[in-house]
Amino acid sequence: MSRSQSVASNSPITSNVTITVETPLQDDVRTLVAALNSHLLPLSPVEFQFKMTVEQMAGEDTTVFVARDESGNALGCGALKIHGAHIGEVKRMFTLPAVRGQRIGAILLDAITQLAKDKGVTQLVLETGAVQGFDAAWRLYERSGFSRCGVVLDYPDSGHSVFYEKWLKQS
Template sequence: MTVTIAIETPLQDDVRAMVADLNAHMIPLTPREFQFQLTVEQMAEPTVTVLVARNEAGRQVGMASLKDHGESLGEVKRMFTLPEVRGQRVGTKLLQRIESLAREKGISRLVLETGEAPGFEPAWRVYERGGFQVCGAVLDYPDSGFSRFYEKNLA
């Protein structure tokens, strides 16, 4: 599948719909108090860059965000691909673009938090194939047993 990945505002209807799809997918998998989702409005903050993958027809098929925490630390947030394109490496392409963007911003370490439950295995595969290593709790996330943490040094 040919996709185009570009920086876009999350404040558009098709991206809002994709965020809603992501939330609908994730909410049943983990207790709500252990879900740390950025809202669309938080995704529009200056420290967050949103990348949207679109197919040949211009339809959104995936997204990922980079949150810049300063001091050379970045966080991968809101990574999602539509079910019908899974297995076509859209997630891999988004993750590669996040890494490229992080390097452009002078970020030398990427971290992320994802679920630690059945249903998250495809995400784990994308991160691990992308060179991310499982690590201990990062940032201010609790080490609850409901989260899996990853890191990747870019330097």
Template sequence: MAVTIAVETPLQDDVRALVERLNDHLLPLSPLEFQFKMTVEQMADSETTLFVARDESGKAVGMGALKQHGPELGEVKRMYTVPEVRGQRVGRQLLERIVDLARQRNLPIVMLETGTGDGMAEAHRLYTRYGFMPRGPFLDYPDSEWSAFFEMPIKVEQDA
């Protein structure tokens, strides 16, 4: 499937609908206190860059964001693709854009928190195949059976 991926505002109806679908997907997978969701309003802050994947008809079919925590850390947030496009590398393309942006910003590392269990197996595969490695909690995330943490050092291109 051919998709286009661009930086967009989360304050659009179709992006709000994607966030709602993601939240619905996550709801049965872990207790609410271990679901660290960003609202679309939080995603619209200046530290967060949202990428939206759209199909040939312009329908939003996926999203992922980079939240920058100072000059040292980028965090992958709100990764989601609709079930109809899973297995078509849309998630990987979104992740590539997020990591490329982290590299452009000279962030030395990108981390993420995601859920555990069967409902998250595809996400874990995506992250590990891309080069993310398991790690312990970071920032203010609690250590719990409901969260898995990953990191990937970013190699910054040196100017010739």
């Protein structure tokens, strides 16, 4: 998928939403990431929040997806970070509170998963929080075929994180 290619949604709820690979180094994406950081702040100790800055998200190993409405407003984001030849990590998943429940997170995650498959990733992993404020994220990941697993990558086993994995079949 190129940096400008769109992923159209087939869901009637999200029919006016476009998912596009974009640079995170733009004001509306910075605003989304700032909103995500603010959302996370009260949920876990800061030392156990593994945030990527927008500058880090702009690295060659990371692809950022942005969900936009028909007017071009940024509604959500998510990223795929590649770790070696066969492991990909879902990072920075977020949708604005006003559009939650409209499957935008699911179509972002579908786009991330498809790109991971296209890049030859066989194991997709992620880290998220371990308290009730993350229950919507847990449902999203589990509905998308992720299973809870032990510690992944170089994250600490702190009790403040929950880890998920999804094994991808290559076509």
